[in-house]
Amino acid sequence: MPARCSFCSRLPGPGAYVVAGPKGVGICDECAATAHTVAQEALRPHGTDRLVTGIGRLMTNDPSWGNFFGVIEDAAVAIRKGRVAWVGSEEELPPQLEGLPRLDCGGRVAVPGFVDAYSQVAGGTGSSGTPNGATEPETAADWAGRLLAGGATCLSVSVKSRGDPLEDQRRLSTAAMLGEQLPLKVVTSWTVGPEAGFPSPYDPSARSILRDVSQYASGLSVTVGSGGFSSADVRKLCASMGNLRKRVRLHGRPGIPSDVVRSVRPLAVQDMTELDESTLEALRLQGGAVVVLPVASFRSRLPIRSLMELGIPVALGSDCLPGERSVTSMPFLAWAASEAGEVPIETALWCATFGGAQALGDTTRGWLGRGAVGDMVIMDVGHFYELAYHPDLPMVWELIREGDLTAVGQSG
Numbered sequence: 001m002p003a004r005c006s007f008c009s010r011l012p013g014p015g016a017y018v019v020a021g022p023k024g025v026g027i028c029d030e031c032a033a034t035a036h037t038v039a040q041e042a043l044r045p046h047g048t049d050r051l052v053t054g055i056g057r058l059m060t061n062d063p064s065w066g067n068f069f070g071v072i073e074d075a076a077v078a079i080r081k082g083r084v085a086w087v088g089s090e091e092e093l094p095p096q097l098e099g100l101p102r103l104d105c106g107g108r109v110a111v112p113g114f115v116d117a118y119s120q121v122a123g124g125t126g127s128s129g130t131p132n133g134a135t136e137p138e139t140a141a142d143w144a145g146r147l148l149a150g151g152a153t154c155l156s157v158s159v160k161s162r163g164d165p166l167e168d169q170r171r172l173s174t175a176a177m178l179g180e181q182l183p184l185k186v187v188t189s190w191t192v193g194p195e196a197g198f199p200s201p202y203d204p205s206a207r208s209i210l211r212d213v214s215q216y217a218s219g220l221s222v223t224v225g226s227g228g229f230s231s232a233d234v235r236k237l238c239a240s241m242g243n244l245r246k247r248v249r250l251h252g253r254p255g256i257p258s259d260v261v262r263s264v265r266p267l268a269v270q271d272m273t274e275l276d277e278s279t280l281e282a283l284r285l286q287g288g289a290v291v292v293l294p295v296a297s298f299r300s301r302l303p304i305r306s307l308m309e310l311g312i313p314v315a316l317g318s319d320c321l322p323g324e325r326s327v328t329s330m331p332f333l334a335w336a337a338s339e340a341g342e343v344p345i346e347t348a349l350w351c352a353t354f355g356g357a358q359a360l361g362d363t364t365r366g367w368l369g370r371g372a373v374g375d376m377v378i379m380d381v382g383h384f385y386e387l388a389y390h391p392d393l394p395m396v397w398e399l400i401r402e403g404d405l406t407a408v409g410q411s412g
Helices: 029-043 137-149 165-181 204-214 231-243 258-264 277-286 304-309 330-341 345-359 384-388
Strands: 018-020 026-028 050-059 071-080 083-089 102-104 109-112 114-119 152-160 185-192 219-225 247-253 268-270 289-292 314-316 376-379 396-401
Touching: 026 029, 050 345, 050 376, 109 345, 114 289, 114 314, 114 330, 114 345, 137 152, 137 165, 137 396, 152 165, 152 345, 165 185, 165 204, 204 231, 219 231, 231 247, 231 258, 247 258, 258 277, 289 345, 304 314, 304 330, 304 345, 314 330, 314 345, 330 345, 330 384, 345 384
Parallel strands: 050 102, 050 109, 114 152, 152 185, 185 219, 219 247, 247 268, 268 289, 289 314
Antiparallel strands: 018 026, 050 071, 071 083, 109 376, 376 396
């Protein structure tokens, strides 16, 4: 049996193994899991062709159009094999694209597919601090479907550790399966902290638990500060995750030390109630985003404007938790962020699209331009500001996922 993995060249750690193949080639369990993920993605259908016309106002989030939000009036979008092939004024549409299957939006507004940067649809922690919400696949799929109907084309699902690795694996698997059951891009995140009985990062068992469970997750979320790990523990834990090729998000109350941000380089931070200048500067330099939860923080002012003025992207999370927090409409979430953050609705829509994609480290979503994923949401209004008139009503007229019509909106 080969002593090292032929792909990563590492020796297997305690409890790990290398599977022997022909001609002395071997693969470790971590590389095998990665290969499985890549193969599954390759086998998945890769979208379709679509020509979207009659868009009254299109938010592309591409500043090259002369404004920060990249708004184009009387626009059209051409999608080929699930990716955006052309964007512009409809009167300039290239003739060779005229024959694509067409959707006429009738003057409605359109934005890139919404990105929910934080949900707990597979079960999480309620306001009492105790485990709560869905753990059964059927319930999780039901709530994820509601978020899809509410405009989310990409969904981050957080699964908080309950101190039982097998249970955590099961819930992460349930979350990951949502992307196969529904026309959703699902990004799973495993949240760990000492309050759930997760061992110290210096405990020998921590490494094996991380290796075994994290293969079911896209990334790791670590709690730091009050009720969480110390700065030294976080650095040790995240160093281990770096070896496992996982990206990290930090949850910190009241704040996160700047040295942790500099050393960990998180994709995003969340739950900070105190915004220290040195921490924000470190976050800006590292390119990290701040995830805010407009519904959970509705009675508090959200620092969206000040963060974006500093050059720090802001993302929106529904914090949807079955049985406790049930907001599933992304247009409503954007309206709530606009109110609580005292920013224009266009800014909130940017946070719910491009900002969310940045918080997940996805450069292909949250904007509309050549090469971007062909996800779009057409809303049943003629101007963005009209979203504030009836925030309680269904606003999604049609949702396009990689060029496919999902039939979750009001168009049919």
